[in-house]
Amino acid sequence: xxxxxxxxxxxxxxxxLRSSASLRSTxxxxxxxxxxxxxxxxxxxxxxxxxxxxWLSARLEEVGISVVHKAIVGDDVEAIGDELSHASRRASxxxxxxGLGPTADDVTVSAVARWSGAAVVRNEEFLxxxxxxxxxxxFRMPLTNEKQAxxxxxxxxxxxPRGTAPGxxxxxxxxxxxxxxxxxxxxREIMESSVLPRLRERSGGVVSRRRVLxxxxxxxxxxxxxxxxxxxxxxxxxxxxxASPGEVQLHLCVRAEPGHAEETVARMEQDFGExxxxxxxxxxxxxxxxxxxxxxxxSGQTVSLAESCTGGMVSSLLTDTPGSSxxxxxxxxxxxxSVKEEMLGVSAETLKKHxxxxxxxxxxxxxxxxxxxxxxxxxxxxxxxxxxxxxxxKPVGTVWYALAQRNxxxxxxxxxxxxxxxxxxxxxxxxxxxxxxxxxxxDPRA
Amino acid sequence: xxxxxxxxxxxxxxxxLRSSASLRSTxxxxxxxxxxxxxxxxxxxxxxxxxxxxWLSARLEEVGISVVHKAIVGDDVEAIGDELSHASRRASxxxxxxGLGPTADDVTVSAVARWSGAAVVRNEEFLxxxxxxxxxxxFRMPLTNEKQAxxxxxxxxxxxPRGTAPGxxxxxxxxxxxxxxxxxxxxREIMESSVLPRLRERSGGVVSRRRVLxxxxxxxxxxxxxxxxxxxxxxxxxxxxxASPGEVQLHLCVRAEPGHAEETVARMEQDFGExxxxxxxxxxxxxxxxxxxxxxxxSGQTVSLAESCTGGMVSSLLTDTPGSSxxxxxxxxxxxxSVKEEMLGVSAETLKKHxxxxxxxxxxxxxxxxxxxxxxxxxxxxxxxxxxxxxxxKPVGTVWYALAQRNxxxxxxxxxxxxxxxxxxxxxxxxxxxxxxxxxxxDPRA
Numbered sequence: 001x002x003x004x005x006x007x008x009x010x011x012x013x014x015x016x017l018r019s020s021a022s023l024r025s026t027x028x029x030x031x032x033x034x035x036x037x038x039x040x041x042x043x044x045x046x047x048x049x050x051x052x053x054x055w056l057s058a059r060l061e062e063v064g065i066s067v068v069h070k071a072i073v074g075d076d077v078e079a080i081g082d083e084l085s086h087a088s089r090r091a092s093x094x095x096x097x098x099g100l101g102p103t104a105d106d107v108t109v110s111a112v113a114r115w116s117g118a119a120v121v122r123n124e125e126f127l128x129x130x131x132x133x134x135x136x137x138x139f140r141m142p143l144t145n146e147k148q149a150x151x152x153x154x155x156x157x158x159x160x161p162r163g164t165a166p167g168x169x170x171x172x173x174x175x176x177x178x179x180x181x182x183x184x185x186x187x188r189e190i191m192e193s194s195v196l197p198r199l200r201e202r203s204g205g206v207v208s209r210r211r212v213l214x215x216x217x218x219x220x221x222x223x224x225x226x227x228x229x230x231x232x233x234x235x236x237x238x239x240x241x242x243a244s245p246g247e248v249q250l251h252l253c254v255r256a257e258p259g260h261a262e263e264t265v266a267r268m269e270q271d272f273g274e275x276x277x278x279x280x281x282x283x284x285x286x287x288x289x290x291x292x293x294x295x296x297x298x299s300g301q302t303v304s305l306a307e308s309c310t311g312g313m314v315s316s317l318l319t320d321t322p323g324s325s326x327x328x329x330x331x332x333x334x335x336x337x338s339v340k341e342e343m344l345g346v347s348a349e350t351l352k353k354h355x356x357x358x359x360x361x362x363x364x365x366x367x368x369x370x371x372x373x374x375x376x377x378x379x380x381x382x383x384x385x386x387x388x389x390x391x392x393x394k395p396v397g398t399v400w401y402a403l404a405q406r407n408x409x410x411x412x413x414x415x416x417x418x419x420x421x422x423x424x425x426x427x428x429x430x431x432x433x434x435x436x437x438x439x440x441x442x443d444p445r446a
Numbered sequence: 447x448x449x450x451x452x453x454x455x456x457x458x459x460x461x462x463l464r465s466s467a468s469l470r471s472t473x474x475x476x477x478x479x480x481x482x483x484x485x486x487x488x489x490x491x492x493x494x495x496x497x498x499x500x501w502l503s504a505r506l507e508e509v510g511i512s513v514v515h516k517a518i519v520g521d522d523v524e525a526i527g528d529e530l531s532h533a534s535r536r537a538s539x540x541x542x543x544x545g546l547g548p549t550a551d552d553v554t555v556s557a558v559a560r561w562s563g564a565a566v567v568r569n570e571e572f573l574x575x576x577x578x579x580x581x582x583x584x585f586r587m588p589l590t591n592e593k594q595a596x597x598x599x600x601x602x603x604x605x606x607p608r609g610t611a612p613g614x615x616x617x618x619x620x621x622x623x624x625x626x627x628x629x630x631x632x633x634r635e636i637m638e639s640s641v642l643p644r645l646r647e648r649s650g651g652v653v654s655r656r657r658v659l660x661x662x663x664x665x666x667x668x669x670x671x672x673x674x675x676x677x678x679x680x681x682x683x684x685x686x687x688x689a690s691p692g693e694v695q696l697h698l699c700v701r702a703e704p705g706h707a708e709e710t711v712a713r714m715e716q717d718f719g720e721x722x723x724x725x726x727x728x729x730x731x732x733x734x735x736x737x738x739x740x741x742x743x744x745s746g747q748t749v750s751l752a753e754s755c756t757g758g759m760v761s762s763l764l765t766d767t768p769g770s771s772x773x774x775x776x777x778x779x780x781x782x783x784s785v786k787e788e789m790l791g792v793s794a795e796t797l798k799k800h801x802x803x804x805x806x807x808x809x810x811x812x813x814x815x816x817x818x819x820x821x822x823x824x825x826x827x828x829x830x831x832x833x834x835x836x837x838x839x840k841p842v843g844t845v846w847y848a849l850a851q852r853n854x855x856x857x858x859x860x861x862x863x864x865x866x867x868x869x870x871x872x873x874x875x876x877x878x879x880x881x882x883x884x885x886x887x888x889d890p891r892a
Contacts, residue, residue, distance in 0.1 A: 042686055044513045046504030047658075047697060051495065058492030067490045068525065070518040079514070079536070086532045090525070137864075142667065185866060210492075305779075311765025312758030315779045319757025322833055322867055330785040332778055333751075333761045339776035339819060343789070373785060387768055421768055 032206075033068045034060055035091035037083050039099040039108050040182055041074035052097045052187055059196055062210065064203040064255070065093065075099060080111035088175045095195075098182030100165035102145040108179055109150055109168075116170065116177075119153040126151070130164055155179075158194040162186045167194070209261040211269050213250040214282045216434040223248045223276070230271045237268065245423040246430030247288070281437055288433045289317045289324075295440035296327035296377075303436065304373035305331035306344055306365035308356065308382035309399060313429040329373045334365065344368035357382050357394050359412030362402035370404040377439065378404040381432045385424045399428045403439055403446060411446075478652070479514045480506055481537035483529050485545035485554050486628055487520035498543045498633055505637060509645040510652035510701055511539065521545060526557035534621045541641075544628030546611035548591040554625055555596055555614075562616065562623075565599040572597070576610055601625075604640040608632045613640070655707040657715050659696040660728045662880040669694045669722070676717045683714065691869040692876030693734070727883055734879045735763045735770075741886035742773035742823075749882065750819035751777035752790055752811035754802065754828035755845060759875040775819045780811065790814035803828050803840050805858030808848035816850040823885065824850040827878045832867045845874045849885055849892060857892075 036057070038050040050072055057067045069090045073083045080099070087094045099108030113120045127149040134141035148164050151157060158167030158180075165181040167190045178195055180187045215223055220243040224231075227250070231239055240251040250272060254264045273280055282291045296303055305314050315331040318324055332343045337356050340346040345368040346361055354360040362380045370378030383399030390396035397417040404410040415431055417424045438446030482503070484496040496518055503513045515536045519529045526545070533540045545554030559566045573595040580587035594610050597603060604613030604626075611627040613636045624641055626633045661669055666689040670677075673696070677685055686697040696718060700710045719726055728737045742749055751760050761777040764770055778789045783802050786792040791814040792807055800806040808826045816824030829845030836842035843863040850856040861877055863870045884892030 042688060044503060044516060045686070045697075045699075046500055046507060047686070047688060047695075049495070049497065049500050054492055054495050057490060061492060068520060069529075070490060072516040074514060082532075082536065083515075086528075090528065185869070307758075310762075311770070311774075312753075312761030312777060312779065313765075315758030316756075316762045319759075319779075319781065320868065320871070324757070325781055328757075329782040330779045330789070331758060332789070333758065333765075333776045335765065335771055336775040336819075343776070343778070343818065372789065373782075422766065425766070 032065050032203075033091045034065045034093040034095065035069040035071070035087040036067055037080075037087055037094060037096045038070075038072045038182070039075065039080060039096055040072075041076075041105070043072045043098075044074055050097075052182065052184055055184070055188065056095055056097070056191070058210070059191060060095075060199070061208045061253075063196060063199040064207040065199065075105040075107055077107050077111040077114060080108065081115040084112070084115045084177075092174060093176045093178075095178045095180060097180050097187050100148070100167070100179065100181045102142070102148055102164070104144075106147075109147075109152060112168075112170070112177065112179065113152060116152075116172070118155065118170070120150045121153055122146070123149045123151045123157075126157075126166070133164065152179075158190050160186050160190055161193070162189050169195070206255055207258050207261055208253060208255045209258075209265040210254075211252045211265045212284050213252070213269065213272055213276070213280045214286070214288070215248045215250070215276065215279050216246060216281055216288055216430050216437075218248060218279055219243075220248050223250070223279075226275050226279075227272055230275050233271065234268050237264070239268075245419065246427035278441070278443055281434065288430055288437065290321045292318065292433050292436050292440065293321045293324055293327060295437060297323075299440065301376035301440075302327050302329050303377045303379070304329050304369045304375040305378065305432070306340075306369040306380040307331060307333045308335060308340070308365070308380075309385045310381045310383075310425055310429045310432065311335060311385075313425055314379070314381060314432045317429055317433065329375050332369055332372075340365060344372070355394070357384055357398060357400055359400050359402065359414065362400040363404070363410045363412050366402035366404035366410055370406070376406050377436065379432050379436050380404075381428060383424075383428055385428070386421045397424050399424075399431070401432060401435055403435055405439065413446075478511050479537045480511045480539040480541065481515040481517070481533040482513055483526075483533055483540060483542045484516075484518045484628070485521065485526060485542055486518075487522075487551070489518045489544075490520055496543075498628065498630055501630070501634065502541055502543075502637070505642060506541075506645075507654045507656070507699075509642060510649040510654055511645065512701075521551040521553055523553050523557040523560060526554065527561040530558070530561045530623075538620060539622045539624075541624045541626060543626050543633050546594070546613070546625065546627045548588065548594055548610070550590075552593075555593075555598060558614075558616070558623065558625065559598060562598075562618070564601065564616070566596045567599055568592070569595045569597045569603075572603075572612070579610065598625075604636050606632050606636055607639070608635050615641070651703040652701055653704050653707055654699060654701045655711045657698045657711045658730050659698070659715065659718055659722070659726045660732070660734070661694045661696070661722065661725050662692060662727055662734055662876050662883075664694060664725055665689075666694050669696070669725075672721055672725075673718055676721050679717065680714050683710070685714075685718075691865065692873035724887070724889055727880065734876055734883065736767045738764065738879050738882050738886065739767045739770055739773060741883060743769075745886065747822040747886075748773050748775050749823045749825070750775050750815045750821040751824065751878070752786075752815035752826040753777060753779045753878075754781060754786070754811070754826075755831045756827045756829075756871055756875045756878065757781060757831075759871055760825070760827060760878045763875055763879065775821050778815055778818075786811060790818070801840070803830055803844060803846055805846050805848065805860065808846040808858050809850070809856045812848035812850035812856055816852070822852050823882065825878050825882050826850075827874060829870075829874055831870045831874070843870050845870075845877070847878060847881055849881055851885065859892075 036053040042048040043050045053070050073079050099106045131141045152168050155168040155170040160166050163186040168179040170177040180190055238253050242249045252268045254261045307314055312333045318328050334340040344365050346364040350360045362382050365380035366378045380402045384390050384396050386396035399415050402410050402412040417427045435446045482499040488494045489496045499516050519525050545552045577587045598614050601614040601616040606612050609632045614625040616623040626636055684699050688695045698714045700707045753760055758779045764774050780786040790811050792810040796806045808828050811826035812824045826848045830836050830842050832842035845861050848856050848858040863873045881892045
């Protein structure tokens with residue numbers, strides 16, 4: 001699915017930056033066209049993919065800034081200078097990631113200094129704070145880290161609460177440069193706390209509003225069919241369908257003045273939500289484990305799991321969410337049939353008669369774990385993840401589920417997943433969570 | 447986590463291209479430094495990641511060509527021209543992907559024509575073949591597809607067996623340009639069938655051999671310290687250290703004639719392996735779960751797990767590997783303390799006296815799961831993944847491990863991990879597997 005129209009949007013008007021004591025006193029014009037430069041030789045080789053720039057695109061888009069150029073360059077002062085020159089011809093705002101670390105090949109600061117003519121001065125106060133930081137963790141700061149206190153004169157320092165490398169924000173009359181570390185968590189933290197708030201302030205007119213509607217337990221083409229008419233109705237705004245194992249996402253995007261963008265995206269969300277009738281489990285960053293967690297917490301219920309083919313992945317997904325101990329008590333990963341019998345109380349007869357991959361076994365697993373862990377709800381998964389173990393009646397990708405609930409009769413359900421072992425495991429795990437979600441919202445399809 | 451020295455590799459000798467009737471009759475010198483340009487506005491937005499260039503880097507490296515620059519540009523004739531000029535200053539060989547499709551925003555051919563001054567001529571013979579192709583599938587060819595028969599004069603056409611868009615190979619005296627479609631399967635097919643064989647021929651022998659040494663349970667700086675002398679010894683070959691939560695990788699890369707490259711990389715591996723004395727758990731694609739699986743399988747032993755803070759992730763990692771049912775019997779995810787007591791037999795007294803995050807509790811968890819699941823080995827993990835739950839004595843990131851083994855006394859071990867919840871969980875999970883690995887190879891540090 002190719003996103004069209006992205007370059008046909010009229011450019012937003014340039015606004016003038018509010019001046020700030022910590023910044024150069026020029027009054028630069030602010031660009032709505034940005035470039036991103038990822039610095040690090042490892043990303044030129046086959047082993048590392050630059051994923052930072054994708055995240056940056058999303059966040060810049062939200063504040064009305066379009067990315068018109070992305071590049072990756074190695075840890076080389078001259079090559080970085082070349083890229084800075086090139087980027088400054090293409091855009092008025094550049095974000096770089098990487099090369100701010102302590103080692104010899106971290107050369108972003110010196111490359112920017114050489115390119116811009118700015119001086120570099122060691123900040124003794126920062127050095128003291130860095131040393132203290134190391135000491136608190138019981139280490140002596142290695143000498144190599146000292147260079148991270150080399151600051152670009154004239155640039156604003158962007159604090160890094162998660163690491164030693166600070167970021168920098170430099171501006172000249174017609175070009176702005178934000179230097180961020182390459183470690184994703186540090187890069188994101190600095191963007192969120194120090195960069196985006198200021199960009200949001202000055203975006204003035206046009207912004208982008210994106211709403212992501214997230215759907216599980218339904219294939220991409222089924223979603224496409226369901227939304228066809230609404231998709232046609234809203235065709236002047238880009239709608240993207242993205243599918244990954246076990247999940248389909250609809251991205252609705254509107255570029256307009258803030259109020260109008262907000263309102264339009266809300267109307268789009270309503271239209272799409274209507275035709276998808278209850279299939280949307282969450283929006284934007286709310287993933288399925290978080291949704292299930294919220295529903296469990298809100299209803300004061302607890303859950304336990306019995307997993308076979310997913311091997312602990314459902315539990316791992318559910319406990320990714322902070323605070324999951326409020327509703328998740330635990331699980332039994334019953335990979336061997338003997339464990340299904342001894343730890344979950346599945347009867348030998350059921351296993352013999354119906355096999356480990358059957359609705360009967362799934363039901364006894366779910367009832368067993370619910371009773372042992374004394375939870376309100378329980379889900380069980382048993383299937384064939386492959387590549388081996390398939391039969392003509394139960395091919396690879398066959399998965400049986402069961403839900404057990406206090407004082408209610410259990411239900412079992414069969415699904416078939418395509419793809420290799422890792423795809424089957426992931427899709428099968430998410431579907432277990434989707435079944436729990438449906439049960440929690442009273443959907444009859446669970 | 448940076449690639450060292452990668453730009454200090456001496457360039458391999460340039461070879462002269464064999465002439466070919468279908469090519470321009472100049473005898474261009476062949477570059478060993480390449481650039482990659484991904485063309486498509488969708489990759490500048492937040493929804494699409496360019497993964498083609500990573501694949502291209504790997505394949506180019508194999509034929510002795512290093513990628514020194516990567517960029518992404520939108521579907522815009524002028525912007526593409528800018529990027530071509532920039533790339534031609536940075537490298538002598540450029541591969542572009544994307545923009546060869548039938549729609550209005552596919553402008554790669556016209557951009558290259560305008561930039562290079564080459565004419566574009568519609569190839570009537572190709573048009574007939576395209577129409578026939580559509581007809582065989584029962585469709586009439588849309589008019590928009592006709593532009594895919596617009597060929598660059600002077601460029602060699604690269605057949606596309608998987609789609610309508612052909613590729614092109616253009617050369618001038620000092621620059622070569624290979625245009626490929628953006629659909630990954632088509633791009634790969636054309637590279638494999640029409641581009642790589644020729645590059646391999648003219649590489650005149652020089653190839654790259656890469657060996658990845660993988661290390662767990664040791665920090666990046668500890669690895670760096672340990673290998674310093676060997677690193678210095680082999681400094682003419684690029685060695686990259688890449689760190690991710692719970693794992694450090696050393697990438698050794700040698701560019702030379704095939705036999706020599708093979709031999710050198712083997713000698714490097716031996717030298718680095720020696721100073722890392724047993725810390726290398728696997729090489730190349732062998733991950734830690736697969737290594738542990740292999741050791742268990744080879745020794746005919748079974749394993750079970752008791753997980754608290756990792757919430758099923760250790761089990762999920764271990765069962766990622768196909769065939770894991772041969773040695774993994776299952777696990778108990780004991781998130782709630784009551785589950786630790788009831789399912790694993792941890793005593794209420796231990797929990798009260800030492801807390802859930804303690805060596806004593808870990809030991810009882812490991813002994814409990816080993817006995818219940820009747821396995822040869824068992825590992826237990828209990829800790830504080832955060833963001834809440836930390837105390838001054840047991841801050842977030844504190845994790846206790848225990849190993850239990852049939853007829854042996856159990857051992858417990860404490861580790862402290864930095865980072866956010868997801869980093870702690872992943873690093874803590876991998877360390878559990880590393881402890882199992884050490885025990886299985888008889889390492890006294892487990």
